[in-house]
Amino acid sequence: MARRGVPEDVGVEVLDRFTAVGLVDDAAYAQAWVASRQRTRGLAPRALTSELRQRGVAEPLIAEAVNAVDGDEIEAAARALVRRKVRAMTGLTREAKLRRLSGLLARKGYSSDLSSRVVRDVLSEEAATATDTDTDTDAAFDLDE
Numbered sequence: 001m002a003r004r005g006v007p008e009d010v011g012v013e014v015l016d017r018f019t020a021v022g023l024v025d026d027a028a029y030a031q032a033w034v035a036s037r038q039r040t041r042g043l044a045p046r047a048l049t050s051e052l053r054q055r056g057v058a059e060p061l062i063a064e065a066v067n068a069v070d071g072d073e074i075e076a077a078a079r080a081l082v083r084r085k086v087r088a089m090t091g092l093t094r095e096a097k098l099r100r101l102s103g104l105l106a107r108k109g110y111s112s113d114l115s116s117r118v119v120r121d122v123l124s125e126e127a128a129t130a131t132d133t134d135t136d137t138d139a140a141f142d143l144d145e
Contacts, residue, residue, distance in 0.1 A: 030057050030065035038069055042081040045069060047109030075118065078110050082122045097123060 001011035018024040030052055037043045037051065045066045052062045082101050089097050098119055105115035 026057055027061050027064065030061045031068065034065045034069060038073070038077060042077040042108055044074060044078070044105075044109035044111070044114075046111075050109070074110075075114060078105055078108075078114060078118045079122060081105065081108065082118055086122055086126055094123060094127075 001014070002008065006014075015024060033052060033055075034048050037048055043051070048066050048069075049062055052065070053059075057065075081104065085101060085104060086097060089100065092100070101119045101122075102112075102115050105118065106112070110118075
């Protein structure tokens with residue numbers, strides 16, 4: 001409001017009134033932001049914390065909102081990201097997939113422990129699925145019968 005030439009005392013009074021009637025609620029904003037960004041972008045707590053700091057949310061409210069996301073939700077989001085991205089990585093070596101997927105999770109704010117575990121699990125699942133598909137294909141074209 002200061003940039004628009006509103007006197008400071010008037011701005012404080014308006015913001016106090018907005019807060020009193022529930023139009024300004026940083027706690028609700030932080031919780032909604034975390035839920036939305038975690039669900040749609042798959043961001044980890046570290047990245048969510050950083051984004052809320054950039055938006056001027058107070059540290060206690062950030063901690064409360066970020067701590068509301070439990071570990072299972074965080075891991076599920078990481079797995080969903082990796083599963084979605086690994087589909088586009090056909091033709092790459094396992095090492096290249098491992099490196100790229102770990103980098104993706106690191107950029108999203110996930111810890112290296114969680115990243116390596118999730119990426120290895122998903123790549124193992126992918127390898128098992130590929131082996132099952134190859135076996136099914138071989139059986140379908142079994143000419144010895």
